[in-house]
Amino acid sequence: xxxxxxxxxxxxxxxxxxxxxxxxxxxxxxxxxxxxxxxxxxxxxxxxxxxxxxxxxxxxxxxxxxxxxxxxxxxxxxxxxxxxxxxxxxxxxxxxxxxxxxxxxxxxxxxxxxxxxxxxxxxxxxxxxxxxxxxxxxxxxxxxxxxxxxxxxxxxxxxxxxxxxxxxxxxxxxxxxxxxxxxxxxxxxxxxxxxxxxxxxxxxxxxxxxxxxxxxxxxxxxxxxxxxxxxxxxxxxxxxxxxxxxxxxxxxxxxxxxxxxxxxxxxxxxxxxxxxxxxxxxxxxxxxxxxxxxxxxxxxxxxxxxxxxxxxxxxxxxxxxxxxxxxxxxxxxxxxxxxxxxxxxxxxxxxxxxxxx
Numbered sequence: 001x002x003x004x005x006x007x008x009x010x011x012x013x014x015x016x017x018x019x020x021x022x023x024x025x026x027x028x029x030x031x032x033x034x035x036x037x038x039x040x041x042x043x044x045x046x047x048x049x050x051x052x053x054x055x056x057x058x059x060x061x062x063x064x065x066x067x068x069x070x071x072x073x074x075x076x077x078x079x080x081x082x083x084x085x086x087x088x089x090x091x092x093x094x095x096x097x098x099x100x101x102x103x104x105x106x107x108x109x110x111x112x113x114x115x116x117x118x119x120x121x122x123x124x125x126x127x128x129x130x131x132x133x134x135x136x137x138x139x140x141x142x143x144x145x146x147x148x149x150x151x152x153x154x155x156x157x158x159x160x161x162x163x164x165x166x167x168x169x170x171x172x173x174x175x176x177x178x179x180x181x182x183x184x185x186x187x188x189x190x191x192x193x194x195x196x197x198x199x200x201x202x203x204x205x206x207x208x209x210x211x212x213x214x215x216x217x218x219x220x221x222x223x224x225x226x227x228x229x230x231x232x233x234x235x236x237x238x239x240x241x242x243x244x245x246x247x248x249x250x251x252x253x254x255x256x257x258x259x260x261x262x263x264x265x266x267x268x269x270x271x272x273x274x275x276x277x278x279x280x281x282x283x284x285x286x287x288x289x290x291x292x293x294x295x296x297x298x299x300x301x302x303x304x305x306x307x308x309x310x311x312x313x314x315x316x317x318x319x320x321x322x323x324x325x326x327x328x329x330x331x332x333x334x335x336x337x338x339x340x341x342x343x344x345x346x347x348x349x350x351x352x353x354x355x356x357x
Contacts, residue, residue, distance in 0.1 A: 101148065107294060115281040
């Protein structure tokens with residue numbers, strides 16, 4: 001449904017800064033900027049995606065798709081779109097602020113990490129993606145960088161963010177636009193065949209694989225060779241990295257990283273697998289091996305990020321240390337600018353993995 005038919009969606013604002021106090025830039029995307037801001041009337045911290053209308057020319061359908069997707073979604077493990085404001089020159093998407101940082105950072109920081117921890121993470125992702133699929137929405141770009149912790153709490157839930165590539169399926173429709181991040185895309189996407197919700201299930205399998213060993217199932221400096229590996233679904237459970245991982249975990253991954261999308265587990269079936277619903281996920285500490293591989297294979301400067309979660313974490317920790325308004329202002333001034341520059345640098349650097357050898 002076109003946005004014009006949804007007059008309640010957009011609120012008019014001559015100057016967004018009358019409503020929100022902008023704190024710092026958290027990241028930059030292809031045609032938007034994400035800013036940490038405080039709503040003046042409530043003191044609530046939010047993330048605002050600022051989109052200049054002039055850069056939308058010819059891309060209106062892309063951003064309208066993202067807004068249409070986000071506005072339909074209400075799930076505890078998916079970042080919410082709270083409001084939409086429009087000024088003469090900009091669109092402002094008021095997003096729920098998630099302040100717990102990125103998935104890999106949390107795993108590396110932990111002293112203890114097990115298969116069971118990974119299983120609980122994947123269960124939350126499966127539950128959220130099943131919700132999307134039941135609504136006819138395919139995410140199409142599930143990857144660890146799009147998984148953020150809700151808060152700094154030890155037992156914080158995980159949140160799915162970034163719906164820039166999402167597609168709402170029409171009745172009986174199939175998609176054939178090649179998109180996503182190379183290491184996480186399903187074989188049928190690379191083969192430029194029509195595809196559907198099953199592409200997200202493949203990506204969840206790739207994420208589960210990485211959560212258990214710290215490196216990606218497919219890797220090659222040469223994109224052509226990388227694509228060949230994915231097209232053939234050629235991956236291994238290498239020794240010694242997988243020696244201490246249960247057969248149940250490997251079975252779970254095989255069913256998600258199944259080359260044939262018709263045979264691939266759906267989210268509903270995956271949620272019933274013993275590694276998720278039962279007690280087959282092991283409690284053995286695998287932190288040292290996994291964290292070493294994450295640090296080696298996902299070097300921070302090499303991540304292609306459109307959102308700098310580290311800046312939010314730093315900001316929230318400072319707010320916790322000094323909860324007064326003065327303290328918050330001082331924390332903002334101390335951290336101002338650094339998030340923007342690091343985010344822009346990581347965008348320039350691109351997204352290439354190092355070899356684990």
